[in-house]
Amino acid sequence: MVYRKIIHIDMDAFYASVEQRDDPALRGKPVAVGGGGRRGVVAAASYEARQYGVRSAMPGFKAKELCPHLIFVRHRFDVYKEVSYQIREIFREYTDLIEPLSLDEAYLDVTENKKDMPSATLIAKEIRERILEETKLTASAGISINKFLAKIASDLNKPNGQALIGPKDALSFLEDLPIEKFYGIGKATTDKMHRLGIRTGKDLKSKSKIELATWFGKTGIWYYHIVRAEDNRPVQPHRVRKSVSAERTFFDDINSVDTMVATIMPIVEIVYQRLLKIDRFGRTLSIKVKYKDFSSITRSISFPNEINSLEFLKAETETLIRQNINIGDEVRLLGVGVSNLSGTILAGEQLEFPFPSDLEKLDEP
Amino acid sequence: MKFSVSSSDLLKQLQLAAGAIGSNPVLPILEDFLFTVSPNKLTIAATDLETSITTSIDVRSDGEGTVAVPARILLDTLKQLPQQPVTFNVNDDNFGIEITSSFGKYKLAGENGADFPRIPEPDSVDTLTMSAQSLSQGITKTLFATSSDELRPAMTGVYFQVDFNKITFVATDAHKLVKYTFSEDIKSEVMSNFIVPKKALNLLKNALPSGDDVTMQFNKANAFFSFGDTHMVCRLIDARYPDYNAVIPTENPNNLVVSRGDFQSSLKRISIYANKTTNQVILSMNDGSLTISAQDLDFSNEATEQMTCTYEGEPITIGFNAKFLIEMLGVLEGDEIRMELSTPTRAGIIIPDEMPDGEEILMLVMPVMLSN
Numbered sequence A: 001m002v003y004r005k006i007i008h009i010d011m012d013a014f015y016a017s018v019e020q021r022d023d024p025a026l027r028g029k030p031v032a033v034g035g036g037g038r039r040g041v042v043a044a045a046s047y048e049a050r051q052y053g054v055r056s057a058m059p060g061f062k063a064k065e066l067c068p069h070l071i072f073v074r075h076r077f078d079v080y081k082e083v084s085y086q087i088r089e090i091f092r093e094y095t096d097l098i099e100p101l102s103l104d105e106a107y108l109d110v111t112e113n114k115k116d117m118p119s120a121t122l123i124a125k126e127i128r129e130r131i132l133e134e135t136k137l138t139a140s141a142g143i144s145i146n147k148f149l150a151k152i153a154s155d156l157n158k159p160n161g162q163a164l165i166g167p168k169d170a171l172s173f174l175e176d177l178p179i180e181k182f183y184g185i186g187k188a189t190t191d192k193m194h195r196l197g198i199r200t201g202k203d204l205k206s207k208s209k210i211e212l213a214t215w216f217g218k219t220g221i222w223y224y225h226i227v228r229a230e231d232n233r234p235v236q237p238h239r240v241r242k243s244v245s246a247e248r249t250f251f252d253d254i255n256s257v258d259t260m261v262a263t264i265m266p267i268v269e270i271v272y273q274r275l276l277k278i279d280r281f282g283r284t285l286s287i288k289v290k291y292k293d294f295s296s297i298t299r300s301i302s303f304p305n306e307i308n309s310l311e312f313l314k315a316e317t318e319t320l321i322r323q324n325i326n327i328g329d330e331v332r333l334l335g336v337g338v339s340n341l342s343g344t345i346l347a348g349e350q351l352e353f354p355f356p357s358d359l360e361k362l363d364e365p
Numbered sequence B: 001m002k003f004s005v006s007s008s009d010l011l012k013q014l015q016l017a018a019g020a021i022g023s024n025p026v027l028p029i030l031e032d033f034l035f036t037v038s039p040n041k042l043t044i045a046a047t048d049l050e051t052s053i054t055t056s057i058d059v060r061s062d063g064e065g066t067v068a069v070p071a072r073i074l075l076d077t078l079k080q081l082p083q084q085p086v087t088f089n090v091n092d093d094n095f096g097i098e099i100t101s102s103f104g105k106y107k108l109a110g111e112n113g114a115d116f117p118r119i120p121e122p123d124s125v126d127t128l129t130m131s132a133q134s135l136s137q138g139i140t141k142t143l144f145a146t147s148s149d150e151l152r153p154a155m156t157g158v159y160f161q162v163d164f165n166k167i168t169f170v171a172t173d174a175h176k177l178v179k180y181t182f183s184e185d186i187k188s189e190v191m192s193n194f195i196v197p198k199k200a201l202n203l204l205k206n207a208l209p210s211g212d213d214v215t216m217q218f219n220k221a222n223a224f225f226s227f228g229d230t231h232m233v234c235r236l237i238d239a240r241y242p243d244y245n246a247v248i249p250t251e252n253p254n255n256l257v258v259s260r261g262d263f264q265s266s267l268k269r270i271s272i273y274a275n276k277t278t279n280q281v282i283l284s285m286n287d288g289s290l291t292i293s294a295q296d297l298d299f300s301n302e303a304t305e306q307m308t309c310t311y312e313g314e315p316i317t318i319g320f321n322a323k324f325l326i327e328m329l330g331v332l333e334g335d336e337i338r339m340e341l342s343t344p345t346r347a348g349i350i351i352p353d354e355m356p357d358g359e360e361i362l363m364l365v366m367p368v369m370l371s372n
Helices: A014-022 A060-066 A077-092 A120-135 A147-153 A167-176 A187-195 A201-205 A209-216 A218-226 A257-278 A310-324 A358-363 B007-018 B071-079 B132-143 B198-207 B260-273 B322-331
Strands: A006-011 A031-033 A071-073 A098-102 A105-109 A139-144 A162-164 A243-254 A282-291 A296-307 A331-341 B002-006 B032-038 B041-047 B051-058 B060-062 B065-070 B085-090 B096-100 B105-109 B126-131 B157-163 B166-172 B176-182 B191-197 B213-218 B222-227 B230-235 B254-259 B280-286 B289-296 B301-308 B310-312 B316-321 B336-341 B348-352 B359-365
Touching: A006 A077, A006 A120, A006 A147, A014 A031, A014 A077, A077 A098, A077 A105, A077 A120, A098 A257, A105 A147, A120 A139, A120 A162, A139 A147, A147 A162, A147 A167, A167 A201, A187 A209, A187 A243, A209 A218, A243 A257, A243 A282, A257 A310, A257 A331, A282 A310, A296 A310, A296 A331, A310 A331, B002 B007, B007 B032, B007 B041, B007 B051, B007 B071, B007 B085, B032 B071, B032 B085, B051 B198, B065 B071, B065 B105, B071 B105, B126 B132, B132 B157, B132 B166, B132 B176, B132 B198, B132 B213, B157 B198, B176 B322, B191 B198, B191 B230, B198 B222, B198 B230, B254 B260, B260 B280, B260 B289, B260 B301, B260 B322, B260 B336, B280 B322, B316 B322, B322 B348, B322 B359
Parallel strands: A031 A071, A139 A162
Antiparallel strands: A006 A105, A006 A139, A098 A105, A243 A331, A282 A296, A282 A331, B002 B060, B002 B085, B032 B041, B032 B065, B041 B051, B051 B230, B085 B096, B096 B105, B126 B213, B157 B166, B157 B191, B166 B176, B176 B359, B213 B222, B222 B230, B254 B310, B254 B336, B280 B289, B280 B316, B289 B301, B336 B348, B348 B359
């Protein structure tokens, strides 16, 4: 069997590290990018801040509570973008099969590479050295046989480290892995897994495809395969993100509209952070609501211009929720998405019909 | 209760209903058929809670009642039997089912029919009747253009616009769009719009008989399709359909008329050389000639063909996704098609040069951005 060689490169505390690089006064100090305003959220935290429990997507006031001497700085996306392009140029010297996930993360397929280097570990090491040399920033890397494992591997020796999960170790590594460490298994799924007696990869592996499908739907089938190190998703260099979304399943069904509005706000913030991270904004906002009986609805609203303000996103999400949830509805999942993403149109990009948005229509006589 | 029926007749009806059963049912009972036995009649129902199919068959029965029967095991059993009478004996207390064939007996565990979800009934509905063939045409000509993007739920179905004796089917995925209007042999006294999900239409397309009429009923929540002994119900997509008329361009000074078959064959060859991600082909038109080309820089592949055409307008070079064009040309009929264009970044119209009376079709496709 011929295995692929996939590297996942992840910059260490990217935004915060760029700020510390450019302002010596911030070095060695707890720094949060964003979150300084009255209702803002932290976009990134330096490692010094993380020691206090400060995390991205956390409201600024909460971060301040955890770490009273936290220094808040404004984000400078133009600078982050520039560094991101610099890094991609380094990747391109090794392979054209680069799939950027955001400004600070990318998958590389180096099975065949421009330097004919047989060792992916050495390639990752070289790339990290080059990044440090050219940008004065550190990166971590994960090397493995597929995207799923490479992504997990890059976290193992973070920051400024790398890890290899080779084909021989993959299965035993996954068996020993606690279920919450599987990328893509969030809090709600972890709780459900624990209730089903699944605590490690080994427990997961003992379940049949049918059991997993019954409990988790299509995602269950995905779990069945990944725990067997089966992930054939290719590294897709031309993937264009069309939408960004996030959702949460609740342990107990929610039936108060006010609680739903309060609960969905952190999800809106996460979506907003993701938009900032991929550097694109969209014109269409959608909410997804799954009810107790598993039926679900999606409601959306489009605007003539891109939505680039978090406050606006929050206000419109609240309106959508209030318009579409009836008193007494019991809800088990809420999601928020932004689509119709903008950005410079690239050669080779499929254009879309310019459907008029609902808002524009209101202006007509 | 007990009933006897021909194995192959039953299998045919079961296969029809089985289309409604989902691949990952949320409740175990949704993997079952609901059998309802009334005097000398068996009614079969299946549902995934979104789409339901009900059909019936004549049987010789003794007793009445309902039972939920595991679909997979029953279908597999009947498939392995040569045509012959089979007898079903249902224990009304524990819902155990015993099937008797000429070869032997097969026992399987059923479930209480009362636990099966209720299939929606037509309630305060509007009604329309049209021939099964016309409905089938409407579905075939539009279904391919629907989207799979869950964030745009409206586009994951076909938009039905009923306007008394005229019906328009519209589908789009924001890249391509089809509008098909049919106005012969339709009996209705209503005006209404609704979006039918694509799963239901796929099932309907395969289930529609060739001859009969179809009765279509609809209210705010559901659409009901009835033909022969079969009824299909689907939950409508509750979303606002995009204002598609607004994107149909009206000023298109550049007009190309070309043989549909030749154009499609050429695209099929050229697209082999196109970039696999974008499927981009480039059309260059000027007086009397159409050049079709593609290249894939990553592999140094490229191809060019030239064909004769009738062209009126300024010379234009425009990129399209070859897959979309090939699909659209395959759905259209007639020897020649007309392409109406304005600029390389605006939607192009594709229409057949002629259409049968009472039918109209318009296709629209957005270009792929050219470099420079």
